[in-house]
Amino acid sequence: MLTGYVIVLASFVYVGLLFAIAYYGDKRADAGRSIIANPYIYALSLAVYCTSWTFYGSVGRAATSGIGFLPIYLGPTLMAVLWWYVLLKMIRISKANRITSIADFVASRYGKSQLLGGLVTVIAVIGIVPYISLQLKAVSNSFSIILKYPAIATPDSQATIPLLTDNTFYIALLLAIFTILFGTRHLDASERHEGLVAAIAFESVVKLLAFVAVGVYATYVLYDGFADIFTSAIEYPQLAKLLDFGGSSVDYTSWASLTFLSMLAIMFLPRQFQIAVVENVDERHLNKAVWLFPLYLLIINIFVLPITFAGMMHFPAGNVDADTFVLNLPIAQQQSLLTLTVFIGGLAAATGMVIVETIALSTMVCNNLVMPLLLRLNMLHLHERADHSSLIVGIRRGAIVGVLMLGYAYFRLAGEAYALVSIGLISFAAVAQFAPAILGGMFWKGATRLGAICGLLAGFFIWAYTLLLPSFAKSGWLPFAFVEHGIFGVHVLKPLELFGLSGLDDITHCLFWSMFFNIGAYISISLVTKQSFAEQVQAALFVDAHSEPRLQRAESLRGDASVNELITLVGRFLGQRRAHDAFAAYALKCGAKSAKELKPDAELIHFAETLLAGAIGAGSANVVVASVVQEEPLGIDKVMNILDETSQALAYSRQLEQKSHELEIATTELRTANQRLQELDRLKDDFVSTVTHELRTPLTSIRAFAEILHDNPALELSQRAKFLGIITRESERLTRLINQVLDLAKIESGNAEWHTGEIDVREVIEDAVSSTSQMFSDKNIVLELALPADLPTINADRDRLMQVMLNLLSNAAKFCRDDGGRVKVSSTLLADGLRVQVTDNGIGISADDQRVIFEKFRQVGDTLTQKPQGSGLGLPICRQIVHHFGGRLWVDSVSGQGATFSFVLPLLRAGATPTPAAAAPSRFGT
């Protein structure tokens, strides 16, 4: 069923699916609705770290070294923990400086050095192209195995297959087309390739599912779970020893060094830098990636050992290569669908790596090798008006094809050579050489360009001598003599036991010596050489990227160039329209209306350079701009001064912010207090004016009548008596008023004297009634009492309570009907207090007036026909008194049907002394 046609078709369908996803991703990105702006996609795309080496090679490694396949995944897990520091900083620096590759990062940090950029590119190409070949080899192997289905097969040797029938050749071609289509859409390489990242994330999912599928199959279908598989495995001695650390071929030292090596690889492999830094959409995605990516690694590795054991138990006698267990197990069991799934998974693992690595390498080659060459050979004729944008794109595409074809060629040539199959760790060791220059550059301002160059050269040279060349020798391409006896026969320079350090495996040995010389040269040369101004500025920018996100750049380049010249220059590499758009946007940001109004100052020149750097690399951009602009180099002192001033200014402004914040808080508090004071002041003014008015009225009468009496001595006696009566009454009224005002003031301010004691309410009421009985009988008002016999005593001030009763009673008398008036006084015992009511059948009080009567100086009644009969303070005082004892006073009335004044006083609870309520603040309008 699984014929050749089906397999080839499936492969091309799969690659077609990749194209479709990438196309869709790019379309969405152009529409502004990106599908990859998502932390999960970011974390998945990072899994491009898992290549066919993971998919097929882990099982192969486990077959010889048991659990020794694990360190390569533990390293990235450990490094991920530190990513929050290190990778975040890298991302920020790269975004700020428009860095598009590792080579660009290094070049930019050390003063935009083209030499360093070129060096890094060369090392990367030499170290990574064989790794690409390995992926193609895996694809080819898996093709030849699956084509023999259902028979188990070992892969054929590739060299015998003619080129045009080699499936791998067509795969390589397709990958080149894919990478060109989705990796070089923009001229500005600092823009993201959204479609590509979407495709990579998809591939990560495919390979995970495929591997887990075969793992589950091996563990739960072929056997009964983990326990079963391990128990069966223990029966075989050679399997049992794989589970013991000592029995495997990995000792603790190489375990540690592999972990360390992979920690560096996850940062500095060009494909990892590309995905993690250049393609990063949002630095917050890092938060999830820090633990999601290790989780992915964990899941994809759980089933490695079970698959290994299943394979070793099913294919004894070692005639099936362990690297192929993953594919051959389902084949042996005639599971065609599973086999196809596994094959596609392996394809996904290989193609993902190849695509991303090719883009990364081609960018580096274009920006850091080809461009500088063209500039140096003056082939770009910068002073003419040629448009180079299509040239740049062409170079990049050519580089992609070149890298892929190189990889394919190496794969065909190397065949089964050791130099290919072991290339994985050798590549890791190559990119590890970038670590000192990059990590040192990010955290140590004093690292110099010369130091970086020397360190890189030393590390590269040692790596080549101790790892790369011996691998060639082991493949038979170089005479083995130099490995056995050292170069020129010098024993102490034996490549695998340099300076006599024996007992370590190849990788650990190389790692030690290359790091030793790399870091040693880097530090020592940096400490004895000086930096140029450009280097110092760049160093400050890189190292301070975390703490000073908006550090103003001090320019080391001043010059004369018109704005138009700059735009044209940039346009020659980026395309005229894009250049115009970019400058227009920048102009808007600076507050100018259009690009024409921009001043050609240092800021603008720097902006132009940064734009260019995205397309051709920082080093080349520097050269290009410098050639057009006439330089006036800034003195180093000036530059350092500017930097110093800026950091001082920043420190001051931080202090200022703090102070102003405290000030704000204080101001708000003061404002609230002020408002309250003003309110109280207004209330006081109102009160004073009202009181003076009330006092003045009786005084006016008194004075008027007194004057009349004085001026008219011949007034007749009855008149005199009448007027004197009025004077007396008004004086009494005045006295009463003043007393009440004072009383009220005292109560409200809390200065009144209260003589609280136990009193019998009934007795007080009866006293009050008898005092006023005269008044009632004068007006022919019937007074009725309804007081229960056994009222409890309450705590109150007797005099004050009397005052309340007298007031209520006199009010009732005043407003009763002139004939047939009835007043009833009753008392009831409530659950929470004692209620006393005074009811009259007078004219009643309307709802509006019910509010008014408790206001100071307010009375109700027809003011035209009736003279005011009181001071207007009686009820407010009563209310204050009742409140003081914790009770309440209110009125119920309907206009025309009399009124009932009630008050409730709280009962004396057994054993408790009621505390008087605090005097209520003056409330106008209650």
Add this chain to the structure above:
Amino acid sequence: MKRPGIHGQRLIAAFLFGCLLFNYPLLYLFNIDYRLFGIPLLYVYAFAAWGLLIALTAAVIERRTD
């Protein structure tokens, strides 16, 4: 994100803890012929410790207050 501070310190601690978990002394201790639910102890330890480290990292990152 703001300057690291306490989260940076916690992450460094997690990193060092991870280095300890996966190297010589602890690995050697778990390298014995014992089986947990039928699975060799070393295998269980490796993946359990790995999972623990991942969970620790996730906890530190997700509990950031900024």
